[in-house]
Amino acid sequence: MSRTQTAQLMDGTSLARRMIEESAANAADITRRTGTSPCLATVLVGEDPASVTYVRMKQARCAKAGIKSRYIGLPAETTTAELIDVLAGLSDDPEVHGILLQHPCGPHIDERAAFEAIAPEKDVDGVTMQSFAAMSFGLPGFMSCTPGGIMRLLEAYDVELAGKLAVVVGRSAILGKPVGMLLLAKNATVTYCHSRTEDLSSIVQEADVVVAAVGRPRLIRGEDIKPGAVVIDAGYNPGNTGDVDFDTALTRARLITPVPGGVGPMTIAVLLAQTVEAAANQLGIQQS
Template identity: 80%
Template sequence: MDGTGLARRIVADAAAAAADLRERTSTSPCLATVLVGEDPASVTYVRMKQRRCAQAGITSRHVALPASIGTSELVDTVAGLSEDPSVHGILLQHPVGRHIDERAAFEAIAPHKDVDGVTMHSFAAMGFGEPGFVSCTPGGIMRLLDEYGVELAGRHAVVIGRSAILGKPAGMLLLARNATVTYCHSHTRDLSSMIRQADIVVAAVGRPRLIKGDDIKPGAVVIDAGYNAGNVGDVDFDSAAARASLITPVPGGVGPMTIATLLAQTVEAATRQLAGA
């Protein structure tokens, strides 16, 4: 499943929408990125997102904060961006440091600017099928499944991982499309037997090559949302590809879709805000 090609089309559509918005309102969509400390991986991710913003005609405003910042200062910074009418979307880069209450910082993001889909409001909207912004990686996964015509209704989807911004919302979005969803995690007994029952596998646990080809039901669709050192996913690609009907590579599968979804939702947020919606 080619996430790179689909992401390119999504970004092109977002760029066209941003150009139209700019022509009508003389305002470009603006994404504020907030980075705590100088974690090399986080710095790289933020720079990548800034480059993609530029490609899509989205203004990026970067807020770099020291690793020593406390929860209250971070919350104040994020709340200030939420109140700034020139900022249309906010991305708080994870992780923020163990001494910080990350959830409190996320909740300082106004729901209408939560283009990364990390707040409790956004999760509830996903769960109840109400308007809002989806978590970007699960949202990108759903776009990939649709692109390849994967039927979800009545299919058994097994999600391995239960993080608040990946595993849990991925399951909620699949459930909303009438899939039967099973969550697996570190306490699941006989994980391999659970995976073998799946028509759709979503691997989102962050353990390199955890899932082998023998775990995959012949003909299953495999979504590898893991990313580990050395450009390795949570699925052993070669052995799984021999049994799966469709599979996402790492890199080039889910990753590009995450950023594309972020950019598309930033443009959507700007459009709503400038229309007074």
């Protein structure tokens, strides 16, 4: 690819719309056959403005897809024990098929303990240790939503992963680590990097696929992108800025996700698809 060419944008918005339409059809089928609509419970601790916005967005998407949403808003001073009680109650509630704990919950909350209170069969956000293990071993279970969305994008754009070097920049439990496991399952050779990696640029320069998920604006320089590489920018920073210097990367990559409009819409689409799948599993419905 010459430097005068520009990368093709990976349109997560359009792909997510098609996925949500499919989820809506599946949800309608479940409702028709059982009289029960899939239901997603969303738990929010406190009133962080960004989290409130995300929750409202997810509720709106649920409504469009024929999925019931149950919102549980808890005060900011909620303790870990109190949060666990709420999540355990939802796990035991047969009318709830999926549970989403909006994070971050606040520095006083033990998020890992809270996540583990979610029953694995209702862990449609893919945050429990059991979900991570299932994902890593290729067993039935739910993917972390953003990694799952990334894999759907790569598949939609026919990105060959077998034998390719994929560099994941970021090591969070719900993004960096699981996306590396999913890439490995597709026979990619995976290198994990992070904010403390020495000489990050030289490692990125070798990558056939770059997944930027560290949460630092423009950490990945465009000139470090290997010509013809595929760039997945899963970072979202103030000012609609990703983790990759988009303008310069655009002249070197073959495929690249925009921010916004790339990975973000796919995250919600996977969440809804997994909620419908969870409902089908719990209601004993076989879907094509």
